[in-house]
Amino acid sequence: MELQPTQNKQVTSNHEKILELKNLTIDFGGLRAVNNVNLTVNRGELRGLIGPNGAGKSTIFKLIMGIHSPTAGQVILKENDITKTSTWQRARLGIGIKMQIPGVFGELTGYENIRIAAQNYVVPNEIDEEINRLAKLVGIEHLLEHEVNNLSHGQQQWLEIAMTLSSKPELLLLDEPVAGMGPEETAFTAEIVQRLNKNGVSIIFIDHDMEFVRKISERVTVLHQGATFAEGSIAEIESNQEVIEIYLGSDVYEGA
Amino acid sequence: MLKNMNAEKSIMMLLCITLLIFPLIGSAYDVLNMSYFLSTVFLSISLWLIWGLTGIFSFGQTAFFGVGGYAYAMISMNFDNPNMTILALILAMVIAWGLAFLLGYFMFYGGVNDVFVGLITLCVTLVMATFLAQSAGSQWKIGDVLLGGDNGINNIPPIAFKLGSIELSLYGNSLYYFIIITMIIIYLLFKKMQIGKLGYSFIAVRENRERSQLLGYNIPFLQTLAFSFGGMLAAFSGVLYVTWGGYIAPSAMDISAAALPVVLVAAAGRKNISAVMIFTVLYYFLSQKLSVSGSEYALVILGVILILVILVVPQGIVVTLFNFFDRIFFKKRRRNVNGTTTDSKQAGNF
Numbered sequence: 001m002e003l004q005p006t007q008n009k010q011v012t013s014n015h016e017k018i019l020e021l022k023n024l025t026i027d028f029g030g031l032r033a034v035n036n037v038n039l040t041v042n043r044g045e046l047r048g049l050i051g052p053n054g055a056g057k058s059t060i061f062k063l064i065m066g067i068h069s070p071t072a073g074q075v076i077l078k079e080n081d082i083t084k085t086s087t088w089q090r091a092r093l094g095i096g097i098k099m100q101i102p103g104v105f106g107e108l109t110g111y112e113n114i115r116i117a118a119q120n121y122v123v124p125n126e127i128d129e130e131i132n133r134l135a136k137l138v139g140i141e142h143l144l145e146h147e148v149n150n151l152s153h154g155q156q157q158w159l160e161i162a163m164t165l166s167s168k169p170e171l172l173l174l175d176e177p178v179a180g181m182g183p184e185e186t187a188f189t190a191e192i193v194q195r196l197n198k199n200g201v202s203i204i205f206i207d208h209d210m211e212f213v214r215k216i217s218e219r220v221t222v223l224h225q226g227a228t229f230a231e232g233s234i235a236e237i238e239s240n241q242e243v244i245e246i247y248l249g250s251d252v253y254e255g256a
Numbered sequence: 257m258l259k260n261m262n263a264e265k266s267i268m269m270l271l272c273i274t275l276l277i278f279p280l281i282g283s284a285y286d287v288l289n290m291s292y293f294l295s296t297v298f299l300s301i302s303l304w305l306i307w308g309l310t311g312i313f314s315f316g317q318t319a320f321f322g323v324g325g326y327a328y329a330m331i332s333m334n335f336d337n338p339n340m341t342i343l344a345l346i347l348a349m350v351i352a353w354g355l356a357f358l359l360g361y362f363m364f365y366g367g368v369n370d371v372f373v374g375l376i377t378l379c380v381t382l383v384m385a386t387f388l389a390q391s392a393g394s395q396w397k398i399g400d401v402l403l404g405g406d407n408g409i410n411n412i413p414p415i416a417f418k419l420g421s422i423e424l425s426l427y428g429n430s431l432y433y434f435i436i437i438t439m440i441i442i443y444l445l446f447k448k449m450q451i452g453k454l455g456y457s458f459i460a461v462r463e464n465r466e467r468s469q470l471l472g473y474n475i476p477f478l479q480t481l482a483f484s485f486g487g488m489l490a491a492f493s494g495v496l497y498v499t500w501g502g503y504i505a506p507s508a509m510d511i512s513a514a515a516l517p518v519v520l521v522a523a524a525g526r527k528n529i530s531a532v533m534i535f536t537v538l539y540y541f542l543s544q545k546l547s548v549s550g551s552e553y554a555l556v557i558l559g560v561i562l563i564l565v566i567l568v569v570p571q572g573i574v575v576t577l578f579n580f581f582d583r584i585f586f587k588k589r590r591r592n593v594n595g596t597t598t599d600s601k602q603a604g605n606f
Contacts, residue, residue, distance in 0.1 A: 065470060091472035103467035108459070116460045119453050120472045167472060 016043040024073035035226040046197045051223035057206045096169030106149040117163035134162040154185035174205035263581035293540040295496035300536040302489035308526035310482040311462030316377025317490040318514045320352045324491025325504040334399035338416035356487025364479040388506040408505025523565045525572020
């Protein structure tokens with residue numbers, strides 16, 4: 001941390017924390033969905049978040065975005081406590097999220113979808129340029145005039161990634177980006193995610209598809225029953241006997 | 257020029273020209289009637305703004321219509337100076353804006369949405385109508401002006417302007433032109449707003465609030481903004497109505513009055529401002545024609561027409577007609593409305 005973060009992102013990228021969750025806890029009624037989670041993600045990292053159903057992965061994303069407020073604990077973005085900040089302000093601070101359920105505006109066109117996503121972050125006369133740039137980035141530039149309801153599931157997912165990127169987020173949360181995609185679509189999505197990460201976007205993603213996780217992830221955090229269970233490189237995680245027992249099990253051997 | 261044409265634009269331009277020369281071809285009686293029809297259009301536009309564009313379903317527009325009318329009456333009648341009527345017009349709109357802002361603030365920042373907004377606004381409207389209906393008697397007055405209970409207020413002065421020897425009072429043709437020109441200005445402003453940043457922000461709120469806040473939209477703020485200016489427009493409509501007839505009563509806010517704009521906007525095609533405006537004028541025109549010739553069946557006939565429209569063409573009768581004409585006359589140019597599909601889609605599918 002000798003250098004100021006503003007001077008050179010590349011040099012400091014391995015050390016600077018972009019997101020820190022401290023003792024994060026949330027109760028829904030009597031159910032403790034997230035239990036005392038501590039998680040640190042550095043700038044430039046591509047972090048996988050895995051765990052069985054009900055482990056609290058999506059809830060953690062919602063806590064990061066402020067859709068739920070935690071019962072206890074803190075969310076810290078770039079050294080600033082944002083636990084009490086409202087959702088839309090967090091979005092403007094540079095967190096982008098793609099939720100599990102597609103969040104595109106189905107009755108509007110692709111152009112309008114990206115326009116709505118992008119217009120808060122560019123000056124009005126550059127908006128069309130920006131829309132085309134984003135559409136090209138995820139390979140949907142030929143679909144801009146179509147009503148989004150008529151696009152395929154994969155195309156909608158990519159459109160949503162483009163929308164999420166329009167705020168030029170420093171931290172990107174992807175909740176099951178390849179859910180419901182075929183092998184080719186999955187490969188393309190993996191390519192997009194990796195390209196973004198190379199361009200300096202820190203990414204946290206949730207996925208059940210171990211093939212995908214293995215392909216793109218450097219570091220993986222395993223959640224179980226609302227708490228962090230293990231953390232390490234993908235190889236470490238896959239050889240961890242306890243992790244295999246709670247979650248990976250069959251998947252590892254099938255994939256390998 | 258023809259390249260950028262579509263059914264909606266051509267019809268609106270045609271209507272605009274017709275309405276501008278209408279006093280030359282119609283009788284004084286026709287002009288008077290048309291002024292009334294057009295003054296109600298602002299009420300429908302206000303509902304288009306908050307419901308059609310922003311997705312807030314409200315029964316409260318007639319409440320603000322009433323606030324506008326009553327406030328104008330109170331202020332203009334308490335001063336015996338014609339110039340005060342202009343101030344009364346402005347104040348009536350500001351008061352309605354403030355009330356709508358307050359109500360909107362508490363609803364939207366409190367997380368009230370969808371059907372509950374409809375319920376709350378309906379209650380506010382009915383409470384106001386009930387309160388005013390019981391305000392007969394000399395103890396109910398503001399300044400020198402009696403609220404008048406069910407009978408309402410009579411002899412409300414028209415908007416007037418007096419400077420030295422120049423005196424202008426808005427009634428007859430001058431009121432008509434005041435209304436039509438304001439309407440054209442507001443229409444063009446909204447059309448421009450709709451394809452700009454603010455318009456798309458409202459559309460984002462309408463389409464999906466949860467998603468839009470994740471994109472950085474301050475949802476309660478945008479809702480309150482739309483709702484408060486919707487209230488102001490409704491109040492403007494109310495002021496025009498009272499200056500036109502010189503009269504307002506609580507029945508202007510009762511349940512059937514509150515439901516009417518909602519039905520009109522829904523039947524016309526709520527997402528399209530042109531459709532909403534055309535259908536409103538058409539409705540008032542028809543209801544007057546029918547009540548002259550068809551006596552008590554007028555309301556039944558109109559009700560049946562509205563039900564049929566909503567059943568057969570749920571996206572709105574006028575919007576459907578726009579689409580139909582587009583297909584016949586402008587087929588090849590449909591994709592090129594703006595160089596993109598932008599305003600073709602969001603303005604309601606035409």
